[in-house]
Amino acid sequence: MMNNxxxxxxxxxxxxxxxxxxxxxxxxIVLRTKLLMDDRxxxxxxxxxxxxxxxxxxxxxxxxxxxxxxxxxxxxFSVNKPYLSYTIYFGVFMAMLCLTLIADFxxxxxxxxxxxxxxxxxxxxxTLTVTRIVHIGISVFKQALGLALPGFIFTLLTKTAIGGVxxxxxxxxxxxxxxxxxxxxxxxAMHFLPVKRFKDIVxxxxxxxxxxxxxxxxxxxxxxxxxMVQQIDFASTYWLWFTPSAWIxxxxxxxxxxxxxLALSLSALALxxxxxxxxxxxxRFSSGFNVMLAGLPTEDNVREEKVVAHxxxxxxxxxxxxxxxxxxxxxxxxxxxxxxxxxxEFKIKVYPSMAYVPVYFFFMFFVRxxxxxxxxxxxRWQMILDQHTYLFIFYFSLFTLLxxxxxxxxxxxxxxxxxxxxxxxxxxxxxxxxVLKAAFIKFYMPFMLVFTxxxxxxxxxxxxxxxxxxxxxxxxxxxxxxxxxVTGYPFSQPLKKTEGRFIANLILIGLISAIGFGHYLAVxxxxxxxxxxxxxxxxxxxxxxxxxxxxxxxxxFKE
Amino acid sequence: MMNQQEPIICIKGLYxxxxxxxxxxxxxxxxxxxxxxGYIGPNGAGKSTTVKILTGLIDEFxxxxxxxxxxxxxxxxxxxxxxxxxxxxxxxYDVLTPLEYLDFVGKLYGMDEQLITARATRLLTAFExxxxxxxRMDTFSKGMKQKVLLIAGIIHNPKILVLDEPxxxxxxxxxxxxxxxxxxxAKEGKTIFYCSHMMDVVEKVSDRxxxxxxxxxxxNGTFEQLKSEQADSLEHxxxxxxxxxxxxxxxxxxxxxxx
Numbered sequence: 001m002m003n004n005x006x007x008x009x010x011x012x013x014x015x016x017x018x019x020x021x022x023x024x025x026x027x028x029i030v031l032r033t034k035l036l037m038d039d040r041x042x043x044x045x046x047x048x049x050x051x052x053x054x055x056x057x058x059x060x061x062x063x064x065x066x067x068x069x070x071x072x073x074x075x076x077f078s079v080n081k082p083y084l085s086y087t088i089y090f091g092v093f094m095a096m097l098c099l100t101l102i103a104d105f106x107x108x109x110x111x112x113x114x115x116x117x118x119x120x121x122x123x124x125x126x127t128l129t130v131t132r133i134v135h136i137g138i139s140v141f142k143q144a145l146g147l148a149l150p151g152f153i154f155t156l157l158t159k160t161a162i163g164g165v166x167x168x169x170x171x172x173x174x175x176x177x178x179x180x181x182x183x184x185x186x187x188x189a190m191h192f193l194p195v196k197r198f199k200d201i202v203x204x205x206x207x208x209x210x211x212x213x214x215x216x217x218x219x220x221x222x223x224x225x226x227x228m229v230q231q232i233d234f235a236s237t238y239w240l241w242f243t244p245s246a247w248i249x250x251x252x253x254x255x256x257x258x259x260x261x262l263a264l265s266l267s268a269l270a271l272x273x274x275x276x277x278x279x280x281x282x283x284r285f286s287s288g289f290n291v292m293l294a295g296l297p298t299e300d301n302v303r304e305e306k307v308v309a310h311x312x313x314x315x316x317x318x319x320x321x322x323x324x325x326x327x328x329x330x331x332x333x334x335x336x337x338x339x340x341x342x343x344x345e346f347k348i349k350v351y352p353s354m355a356y357v358p359v360y361f362f363f364m365f366f367v368r369x370x371x372x373x374x375x376x377x378x379x380r381w382q383m384i385l386d387q388h389t390y391l392f393i394f395y396f397s398l399f400t401l402l403x404x405x406x407x408x409x410x411x412x413x414x415x416x417x418x419x420x421x422x423x424x425x426x427x428x429x430x431x432x433x434x435v436l437k438a439a440f441i442k443f444y445m446p447f448m449l450v451f452t453x454x455x456x457x458x459x460x461x462x463x464x465x466x467x468x469x470x471x472x473x474x475x476x477x478x479x480x481x482x483x484x485x486v487t488g489y490p491f492s493q494p495l496k497k498t499e500g501r502f503i504a505n506l507i508l509i510g511l512i513s514a515i516g517f518g519h520y521l522a523v524x525x526x527x528x529x530x531x532x533x534x535x536x537x538x539x540x541x542x543x544x545x546x547x548x549x550x551x552x553x554x555x556x557f558k559e
Numbered sequence: 560m561m562n563q564q565e566p567i568i569c570i571k572g573l574y575x576x577x578x579x580x581x582x583x584x585x586x587x588x589x590x591x592x593x594x595x596x597g598y599i600g601p602n603g604a605g606k607s608t609t610v611k612i613l614t615g616l617i618d619e620f621x622x623x624x625x626x627x628x629x630x631x632x633x634x635x636x637x638x639x640x641x642x643x644x645x646x647x648x649x650x651x652y653d654v655l656t657p658l659e660y661l662d663f664v665g666k667l668y669g670m671d672e673q674l675i676t677a678r679a680t681r682l683l684t685a686f687e688x689x690x691x692x693x694x695r696m697d698t699f700s701k702g703m704k705q706k707v708l709l710i711a712g713i714i715h716n717p718k719i720l721v722l723d724e725p726x727x728x729x730x731x732x733x734x735x736x737x738x739x740x741x742x743x744x745a746k747e748g749k750t751i752f753y754c755s756h757m758m759d760v761v762e763k764v765s766d767r768x769x770x771x772x773x774x775x776x777x778x779n780g781t782f783e784q785l786k787s788e789q790a791d792s793l794e795h796x797x798x799x800x801x802x803x804x805x806x807x808x809x810x811x812x813x814x815x816x817x818x
Binding site: 343415491 | 615616617635636637639640642644646651653655659662664665666667669670671695711
């Protein structure tokens, strides 16, 4: 229905297209098909969700972006100074739009199917180029509109109708600048990276996007309310003048009747830059971009490519030799070590959860306690050390393992798991023990290494027993999480929303929290912590011994 | 062909249902050591199901299967260790390099790491993949992936090799290599169970042909035997025994659709 309206609207420009040499009948057919495919494409913008079939993907994306746009309103009503509030709003707006466009364009632009579906048909180059541009334009329009809609309504309600019109102009300028930035990003990235690696970069950006939203949600309200932000004087904060979002924000100042030299100059910049951007996009970048796209490989066009992660795997190989005792255990270790670092969907789901640990720690101890408003950061840090509340993050890091084991069985390539089931695996527990060790060392030990380094720097050697006890508890938790929440061999099951192990997860979270609290109570007695560390280490090795004997009958081949 | 040896694979009364649909309706077959069996049949006839049961991918079935004198239900692991399997579709963990993948598969078969590396390197070189040892397979063509799968199927030096459309996506040179490989392996006493739609290849490499249709074996014999009983080419035998008597009629109907 909406697509129909969009296509009809674009067909109003048919005479213009025809003058450009476009076959408008073919244009309509290709555009309709591309929009239909957009609606059936798995949702990708917010990388944390598993891919799901849908007939309205682009509109669901639109709604999700509108919700994100709603979150952005925070900047408009929590910063008291209107000029500053719009500057921050458009700064974040542009960052988000760029990230979503990069993720979305990776599907639209890097789709090489055009090369062998449309090109062999009698569709001329101009028709194909114009259809592509219009299609991308519609996609950008949907995204920008979704993200900006709440801001537009807010501006209409809090300002005059002129404010609303200016807001539309601001969004248009921001969008053009974003397209330029994304265009430049793609050109630079595609120049230096092969397409396969480039898609990984896009995955990493999606991870950054998830972390950004998480961090914004937990920290922004307090930071915006802080005196540091509220007391910024725009006129004397020179560096702000160089940010495009400040130029765009200045337009609202004009609307509010501020015709100062600063507001006029920055507004002029805001009005000129889109034209410069358009000139750069159409005149300078588009040709290079098309050349890059034409060079995209199809499935049979093999590229010469070195394995970037080779050194990393060599490290995994050395680790496997050090910590595993049989070929089967080593197979599980090395397989998981390599695939967790190379499987895009796993990285998108799991890596953000690793970043949540420091973000949430920062929120808990530096942002949340408003009662301690007068206490400086340094004083808060000292309180954390004195009261041993740093133990919280030792245990909180374990939640990363819950996420790791929740997704470790899932893969788009799950059909490749036939190999587990034709092989004579005598002791599946041994294979899974390799999996467990790889996950533990890769996703939990880095935290403990960082904490050890920080602990030794700020506390000294007395922190070692705390580290040892937490690590032993971590090991026990890892065995239990793997045993009770993992339902198959690594990367052997199709992608799904949840594992459906809610109760098991809840009990494990309760257990980890209880042990963590017990550690907190015992921390005053050094000898007790050492004793517990020894005791829990013993329990960990005992559990691991029995874990290796587990039959893993629940592992099934999924066709 | 009469054979005095004990069969290395013996399937008796094999039934398999998927819900209400009966896919295998009492398959009986014997395969002897060193034989190359061409297992053919139309889509949905039950070829892949037979293969999946034989290789342990499906463990729920009716009937008895013994391999190398052992019962598949009771001695699954020791049977798996003497079977090599090459699946129809190039399904593998392609973010790994060929060496990493073969190391993983070899270790699942309990092989020593040094042996795996040495054997994998030699095999990859023989299949003209020596330049790609350390390259991720997600950039490989289908044929290159198929070669890696073939190597994975033989890396543990199995007694029995089950091939499900092994030539899919391979270039002409690789096809010749695989055909010769099959002959040489058979000469060494290995048993090959070869599933395919490509009649000309089946005709050339197989000692004996088994034709399955609608869940039952409808023909069993050497190509010469089938030819003398049925028709002049394997394609025609196939068409006749699977009920597609008038194949040229089908083609004519397709052409008439343009009129």
